[in-house]
Amino acid sequence: MKPLQMVDTKTQYLKIKDDIDAGIFQVLESAAYINGKPVQDFAKNLSAYMGVKHTIPCGNGTDALQIAMMALDLKPGDEVITPSFTYIATTEVIALLRLTPVFVDVDKATFCIDPEAIRKAITPKTKAIVPVHLYGQAANMQEIMAIAKEHNLFVIEDNAQAIGCDYTFSEGTVKKTGTIGTIGTTSFYPSKNLGAFGDGGAMFTNDDALAEKLKMIANHGQKVRYYHDIVGCNSRLDSIQAAILDVKLRHLDEYISARQKAASFYDNAFAGNDSLTVPAIADYSNHVYHQYTLILNEVDRNELSSYLARHNIPSMIYYPVPAHRQKVFDALGGSNYHLPATDWLTERVISLPIHTELDEEQLQYITAHVLNFVNGNKD
Ligand SMILES: *Cc1c(COP(=O)(O)O)cnc(C)c1O
Numbered sequence: 001m002k003p004l005q006m007v008d009t010k011t012q013y014l015k016i017k018d019d020i021d022a023g024i025f026q027v028l029e030s031a032a033y034i035n036g037k038p039v040q041d042f043a044k045n046l047s048a049y050m051g052v053k054h055t056i057p058c059g060n061g062t063d064a065l066q067i068a069m070m071a072l073d074l075k076p077g078d079e080v081i082t083p084s085f086t087y088i089a090t091t092e093v094i095a096l097l098r099l100t101p102v103f104v105d106v107d108k109a110t111f112c113i114d115p116e117a118i119r120k121a122i123t124p125k126t127k128a129i130v131p132v133h134l135y136g137q138a139a140n141m142q143e144i145m146a147i148a149k150e151h152n153l154f155v156i157e158d159n160a161q162a163i164g165c166d167y168t169f170s171e172g173t174v175k176k177t178g179t180i181g182t183i184g185t186t187s188f189y190p191s192k193n194l195g196a197f198g199d200g201g202a203m204f205t206n207d208d209a210l211a212e213k214l215k216m217i218a219n220h221g222q223k224v225r226y227y228h229d230i231v232g233c234n235s236r237l238d239s240i241q242a243a244i245l246d247v248k249l250r251h252l253d254e255y256i257s258a259r260q261k262a263a264s265f266y267d268n269a270f271a272g273n274d275s276l277t278v279p280a281i282a283d284y285s286n287h288v289y290h291q292y293t294l295i296l297n298e299v300d301r302n303e304l305s306s307y308l309a310r311h312n313i314p315s316m317i318y319y320p321v322p323a324h325r326q327k328v329f330d331a332l333g334g335s336n337y338h339l340p341a342t343d344w345l346t347e348r349v350i351s352l353p354i355h356t357e358l359d360e361e362q363l364q365y366i367t368a369h370v371l372n373f374v375n376g377n378k379d
Contacts (some may be wrong), residue, residue, distance in 0.1 A: 009359040016097035023243035036239035042246040052179040054211035059236035061160040061187020064201040066093040068183040078127040082114040084324040091323040103324040109280040114141035128154040133162030159289035196241040258356040259289040269367035275374040292354040315345030
């Protein structure tokens, strides 16, 4: 059996090696390392895939969130509502810009921000909502957009884990997550569903003026070289990464299917086992399984993960500490929050290997061991 890994980007690369190598080689030949043609081509192709007017590439997914918030002219003290049950990047940039993060609870079934909790957290200072499509499953965007409209709030979708996810509105319209809010952001970190071989990120919007501003901010606040109109930063996607991503974008739907196939193998194997709750699929979207995350019911998580490790099966806790309990947010009153679903999930989630290269033998081996353990055979 091939050794098990949380992600297997090497095998994935070898299958498309010729195209990737050719893309990289072309950049070397052209010597246009920064903002070369591959960057523009990739942005155009990604816009077409996403069904969005503008894709603005940048340095990474964290920058994408930061630039999005800068472009919306949020002022220090403005409140931004976001889940605590997420990767630190989402909440970190809010604090970095001296905005006030307001952490709210998630829905236990989808792991994503709870629209009712958003409603309760709105104050006159609220300016934006940052939903996270966690693990590859969409947040309830229809509700979130309705709340945003009602209260005149911006919505920045953190789509770093859900690129390619389809959201279906109740009247039947289908949109990609990341293209529904005011701005969507994503990351091309190597392990993400569309991963580069280094850092990368992008922002999405249908608003022409906002697109222009996002582009300016990512490029030192200039439209014309050496004429700086607004405060910006330096956040670029390299031509080499863009060339790689452009090749991988052509395979994204196939990659998503491979993840869904692996997830469905897990789902079937674990069905009906009371110790394991498999990831729910919301009726408004599909799931692109950036992670395959189980909720453990009355199972010792540490023991399970050491048992799996003893059998060479990696597993991960995403995330062991929610944002409101991080030391960094102590000063912002993190410990005063009462987020029962977030705490409940934090203690019970475990993620199993999921990627495009898992074969049936590996899946069989993983599921057999998880079931062995929860059924009491622990050696
Ligand atoms: C990966 C990730 C980010 C940050 O992306 P980087 O490219 O690593 O900066 C932001 N939010 C979420 C939810 C992520 O998973």
